[in-house]
Amino acid sequence: MTAVDLLRSGRNDFVVLERYEAFGGTTWRDVANETTKLQTEKGTYVPEYLDPEVHAQEDQKTWPSRDSILDMCVACAEKHGLEDKAKFNTSLEKVEVKGDLLAGGHIELSLTTEDSSETLKCSAMISCPGVFYNPIDVKWPGREEFGGYITHGSYDSINYDKLKDASVCIVGHGGFTIENVRTCVERKSKKIYVVCRHRHLAGPKMVSWMVSGAAIPIPGPFVVEAFQMMYDLLGVDVWSHPVVNANADRSSAVLTQTTTFGVTDIYFLACYYKVCEVINGEIDKLSKGKVHLKDGQELECNVIMKCLGSHGATDFDDIIGFKFYQGWWVNGEALMPVMAPAKGVQAKNFGGFSLAPGYAGQIITNRYFIDYPDKFVGVRDWLPKQTRDDHYECNYIYKGAHVLATMVILQTQFPDLAAELGEADKLKAYKHIKAHPLEKHLDECLKEWKMYIKMMKDHGQIPADAEEVEYPYTKENIMQLDQRCQEAMKAEWEKMMSKKAKAGK
Ligand SMILES: Cc1cc2nc3c(=O)[nH]c(=O)nc-3n(C[C@H](O)[C@H](O)[C@H](O)COP(=O)(O)OP(=O)(O)OC[C@H]3O[C@@H](n4cnc5c(N)ncnc54)[C@H](O)[C@@H]3O)c2cc1C
Incomplete structure (x- = not known):
């Protein structure tokens, strides 16, 4: 550039x-x-x-x-x-x-x-x-005994054949975790655990579309609301998430996290159908076919994928x-x-x-x-x-x-x-x-959503008769959110101008 x-x-x-x-x-x-x-x-x-x-x-x-x-x-x-x-x-x-x-x-x-x-x-x-050079690494005690496949989830180091029918434990919750949840679904893994210290927020595709398409940056509360539409599927309250710092009446919200929002829809689908399970915790040690967390939980798995970020x-x-x-x-x-x-x-x-x-x-x-x-x-x-x-x-x-x-x-x-x-x-x-007019983009997201539900059924990751969860974004709810956002920004602008006028500026 x-x-x-x-x-x-x-x-x-x-x-x-x-x-x-x-x-x-x-x-x-x-x-x-x-x-x-x-x-x-x-x-x-x-x-x-x-x-x-x-x-x-x-x-x-x-x-x-x-x-x-x-x-x-x-x-x-x-x-x-x-x-x-x-x-x-x-x-x-x-x-x-x-x-x-x-x-x-x-x-x-x-x-x-x-x-x-x-x-x-x-x-x-x-x-x-x-800012990316080498993958951050951790070596847990018991790895010789583990007997499964341990890999980084980045730097093109994954042997994809190992993912088929596997129970995969992805460690970390950044962009590569989001990507590898998709990869594990596509490569027919049986179960995906995401073990992380912080469950960072992931960005639904339509929220990414919405903020990029905004001529004026969208205030935090509307972004939280847009996230919430997707997170409702997982029963997660975004407002009370540690990433979000909002004032009492929720008219202002600052979002802070150490990774960018991994943009995804399939992660939410995989979590909804419990193909993927996110567990807050840290690995203490490994034993044969098992990951032991510091809080005493044990996870059975045969692949561990490290998605811990990169050093500069x-x-x-x-x-x-x-x-x-x-x-x-x-x-x-x-x-x-x-x-x-x-x-x-x-x-x-x-x-x-x-x-x-x-x-x-x-x-x-x-x-x-x-x-x-x-x-x-x-x-x-x-x-x-x-x-x-x-x-x-x-x-x-x-x-x-x-x-x-x-x-x-x-x-x-x-x-x-x-x-x-x-x-x-x-x-x-x-x-x-x-490049991405609303209807065309929404249609593409919707098709992909349905395609992944079908894929998980075809792979036997979810039952063939599992209900088809609806895509949470529609043209109507996106446009309605946008309209409320425009009105709020206009009101804020008018308030600021009248304050300035009163101050004689
Ligand atoms: C897997 C992945 C997915 C991403 N996806 C997105 C996305 O969806 N959207 C988005 O906006 N961003 C994304 N990013 C962020 C992405 O890093 C940036 O968008 C962009 O590619 C960064 O480019 P860069 O040139 O700044 O850095 P780099 O790609 O790291 O390039 C730096 C270059 O400097 C060279 N260099 C460094 N030191 C020296 C030296 N001493 N002598 C000679 N050469 C040197 C290196 O060889 C390297 O080629 C993603 C990043 C990763 C890792």
Whole structure:
């Protein structure tokens, strides 16, 4: 996205450094499984997101597979001639700032390939190192005795043959758990236990659709209400979920969790039919064919799938010479931004579960200060600061709230930047709705819902005569929720304006 945006704004004088042999990133080349699909909708997940004329490919599925996304990245790079700008199989090993970058200084990069090394000089460096590197691992006592199959649920390491007829214990409750509940249903597992310390909220597909399609971010209470329609099937009260912090009259709600919302419907179906059971707890030890939890519960299973999240790149702080951030600029250097927001949610209003629109704002801002670095100097000291913690290996990853606080300051100070960001914001709802009109999208979700019920029956995971649970979202209830949401936002706006008028502003 960054490279495409630089070209679009007339900058041609850059190179792309990449350890892999092609575009797609660690995310899609290494972390994703062959069964991974985009969880958010394709409409806003396009490398040319910032080009108003370019939309998601029509022949791509709504939730494209890993391979389809890789093809999209490579095709986009080819279209823009980015292959010629890329140095693949090249590792950035060291970054040194020589002199004052705003007064004739430069950045010196030490690079290595498999059989050579070189240095490269540049005047600015936009780092997009990613936040997923290695899977977090836990080794429980008794694993030799267990006798079953233990695997990570990511990094394409699953032997799918082992899932058939198996009783699978998935550990953790993030995005890969959501994906692997689907995979286990598809691969005919008999039973799925999800053992987790925190039952994070998962995002129903129509809620993801709703927030991405909203021109103005949707207030938390309406998002909770939309979640509740699905969670009612499981008897879970979302309002009293630890992720939700609402005021007494529920007119405001902040949702906070350490993973993004895994977007899914099949997880809810599998839980509804008790093919999947979520258990709050922690594994203490394993014994033959059993998982023992710390609270004394025992689960019989023959597969354990670890979905515990990922570590960031533990070498990147040292490579870049990280001492502190001001905003997301390393050591306060206007020409050295880093794109590395942590996974997770902390929001009062929701404009989407897809990351691309958020990246877009940072990309525009990075370019703005590459064009006008002197402007950065004027605001640098006002930006939120984050200093290196030597006990932590990935200081380069910052919280979403850090981005938000930085953006608020920058937009207040630079109206021209704010205007460009405002225009880019409009692209989200426009592109999303163009790719996924309500009726078409709802129809697709409904068909998929029925398809999975049939699949579970065909696989013998649920009885052939099990009742068909209804999809909780309809055109009517979605439109009604949207209308109430619009009215509430309008009332809030009018209240604010009248308060301002009374204060004489
Ligand atoms: C399985 C999975 C599914 C996801 N699904 C969604 C989704 O549905 N919707 C959504 O919005 N987001 C999703 N995400 C989030 C996803 O990570 C981002 O959307 C995006 O792909 C991140 O891209 P990136 O380029 O920032 O990072 P990465 O993909 O991690 O790429 C970083 C690149 O930097 C290179 N690099 C790092 N250090 C060096 C170095 N020293 N020298 C040379 N090269 C280096 C790496 O080789 C890597 O290729 C998903 C993530 C995962 C893991």
